[in-house]
Amino acid sequence: MSATERRARERADRHQLIVNAARELAETEGWEAVTTRRLAERVEYSQPVLYSHFNGKDAIVTAVAVDGFGELAEQLRRARHSAAKPKQALRAVCRAYLRFATERPALYQAMFVLPTDLQFASEQTLPQLRAGFDEFVSCFDPGNEQRELSAEVVWSALHGLAVLSGSGRIPPEDQEQRIDFLVTRMAD
Amino acid sequence: MSATERRARERADRHQLIVNAARELAETEGWEAVTTRRLAERVEYSQPVLYSHFNGKDAIVTAVAVDGFGELAEQLRRARHSAAKPKQALRAVCRAYLRFATERPALYQAMFVLPTDLQFASEQTLPQLRAGFDEFVSCFDPGNEQRELSAEVVWSALHGLAVLSGSGRIPPEDQEQRIDFLVTRMAD
DNA sequence: ACAGAATGTCTAGCGGTGCTAGGATCGGCT
DNA sequence: AGCCGATCCTAGCACCGCTAGACATTCTGT
Numbered sequence: 001m002s003a004t005e006r007r008a009r010e011r012a013d014r015h016q017l018i019v020n021a022a023r024e025l026a027e028t029e030g031w032e033a034v035t036t037r038r039l040a041e042r043v044e045y046s047q048p049v050l051y052s053h054f055n056g057k058d059a060i061v062t063a064v065a066v067d068g069f070g071e072l073a074e075q076l077r078r079a080r081h082s083a084a085k086p087k088q089a090l091r092a093v094c095r096a097y098l099r100f101a102t103e104r105p106a107l108y109q110a111m112f113v114l115p116t117d118l119q120f121a122s123e124q125t126l127p128q129l130r131a132g133f134d135e136f137v138s139c140f141d142p143g144n145e146q147r148e149l150s151a152e153v154v155w156s157a158l159h160g161l162a163v164l165s166g167s168g169r170i171p172p173e174d175q176e177q178r179i180d181f182l183v184t185r186m187a188d
Numbered sequence: 189m190s191a192t193e194r195r196a197r198e199r200a201d202r203h204q205l206i207v208n209a210a211r212e213l214a215e216t217e218g219w220e221a222v223t224t225r226r227l228a229e230r231v232e233y234s235q236p237v238l239y240s241h242f243n244g245k246d247a248i249v250t251a252v253a254v255d256g257f258g259e260l261a262e263q264l265r266r267a268r269h270s271a272a273k274p275k276q277a278l279r280a281v282c283r284a285y286l287r288f289a290t291e292r293p294a295l296y297q298a299m300f301v302l303p304t305d306l307q308f309a310s311e312q313t314l315p316q317l318r319a320g321f322d323e324f325v326s327c328f329d330p331g332n333e334q335r336e337l338s339a340e341v342v343w344s345a346l347h348g349l350a351v352l353s354g355s356g357r358i359p360p361e362d363q364e365q366r367i368d369f370l371v372t373r374m375a376d
Numbered sequence: 377a378c379a380g381a382a383t384g385t386c387t388a389g390c391g392g393t394g395c396t397a398g399g400a401t402c403g404g405c406t
Numbered sequence: 407a408g409c410c411g412a413t414c415c416t417a418g419c420a421c422c423g424c425t426a427g428a429c430a431t432t433c434t435g436t
Contacts (some may be wrong), residue, residue, distance in 0.1 A: 046414065057395090120355060148364060152366060160347035164347060185206040224423060236387095
C-alpha cells in the first residue's frame with residue numbers, strides 16, 4: 001500500500017506547488033498575470049492538471065487566500081503578545097494588520113477583494129479567519145459586552161484604510177496618524 | 189454649423205447611452221456580465237463604436253463610477269441637511285452612505301473595487317469624490333484640527349463595513365448597531 | 377449640383393482567456 | 407504476461423478585449 005501512499009503524498013505536494021506558484025506569480029506580477037496557462041507552465045505541467053486539483057481558477061485563488069488568512073492570524077497573534085501592556089495590544093495588532101496589507105498586497109487582495117469560492121458567515125466559518133478576528137476581540141476587556149462589536153468595527157476601519165490608501169483614494173501617507181486616532185477612539 | 193452641433197449632441201447622447209447601458213447591465217446581472225459584445229448589442233451598435241467613445245472597457249467602468257460619485261455626494265449632502273441637529277448629521281450621513289452601498293452594489297463596486305482609470309490623490313482629484321468627502325468633513329466642528337483625519341477614518345470604516353458585510357465576512361445584520369458604535373466613538 | 381474629402385460604421389479577425397473532451401502513456405496488480 | 411486503471415497531454419471550444427480595413431454616409435467647396 002506504500003505506492004498509493006506515495007501517490008497521495010505527491011498529489012499533496014503538487015497541490016501546494018500550484019498554490020505557491022500562483023501566489024508568487026501574483027506577488028511579482030499581479031493577479032491579472034495569473035492565468036491558467038502561465039501557471040501551468042510555471043509548475044511544469046499542462047493546464048488540465050490544474051483542474052484535477054481545483055475546480056477552477058477561483059478555487060486556486062481561494063486556496064491562496066486561505067493560506068493568507070492563516071498567516072495574517074499568526075501575525076496578529078504575535079503582535080498582540082509582543083505588546084508590553086494590554087493597552088498597547090490593540091495598537092500593535094492594528095499596525096500589524098496594515099503592515100500585512102501593504103507588504104503583501106496581492107495576498108491581501110486574494111483574501112478580501114478578488115472573487116473567491118469562500119463561504120463566509122456560514123455555519124462553519126474558516127477557522128483561520130475566525131482566529132484573526134479573535135485577535136481583535138482579545139484586545140478588548142472581556143467584561144466589555146461590546147467587544148465583538150468593537151472588533152468588527154475596528155477590522156472594518158482597518159480594511160477601509162488598507163484598500164482606500166492602497167488605491168490612492170485617501171493619501172497613503174499619514175497612516176500611522178490614522179491608526180493613532182482609531183485606536184484612541186475605539187479602545188475601551 | 190448646426191450640422192456639426194447636431195453631431196456633437198448625438199455623440200454625447202450616445203456616450204451617455206453606453207454608460208447607462210453598462211450600469212443597468214451591471215446592476216441586473218453583475219459586472220462579470222458586462223462584456224463589450226453584450227454592451228454593444230444592448231446599445232444596438234457594433235463593438236468598435238464603443239472604442240470611438242472610450243479608450244477601453246476600463247474607461248467605461250470609470251465613467252459609470254464617476255456618475256456614481258456624483259450621486260453619492262448628493263445623497264450624503266441631502267442626508268446631512270436633513271438632520272435636525274448638528275449632532276445627528278454624522279449619523280445621518282453614515283446611514284446614507286451604507287444605504288447607497290447596499291442598494292446599488294454594482295455601482296459601488298465600480299467606484300471602489302473594480303480597476304478603473306481614475307487617478308486619485310493627484311493634483312486634481314475628481315470634484316465629485318472631493319464633494320462626497322467634504323460632506324463627512326462638514327459633520328465635524330470647524331474648530332477641530334482633526335476633522336479631515338476624522339473624516340478619513342470614518343469613511344474608511346464605512347467602506348470596510350460595506351464590503352465586509354456585503355461579502356459576508358462579517359454578519360450583514362447589525363449594521364445599524366455598528367453605525368451607532370462608530371458614530372458615538374468618532375463624534376467630537 | 378456634384379466631385380472629393382471627411383466622418384462614421386461594420387465585418388472579420390487577432391491573440392488571449394478559462395475550461396474540457398478524447399486519446400496516448402505509464403504504473404501496479406493478478 | 408497481460409490487463410486495467412490512473413495520469414497526463416494535445417487539441418480545441420466558446421468567449422474575452424480590442425483593432426485593421428472595407429464600406430457607406432454625410433458634409434464641403436466649387
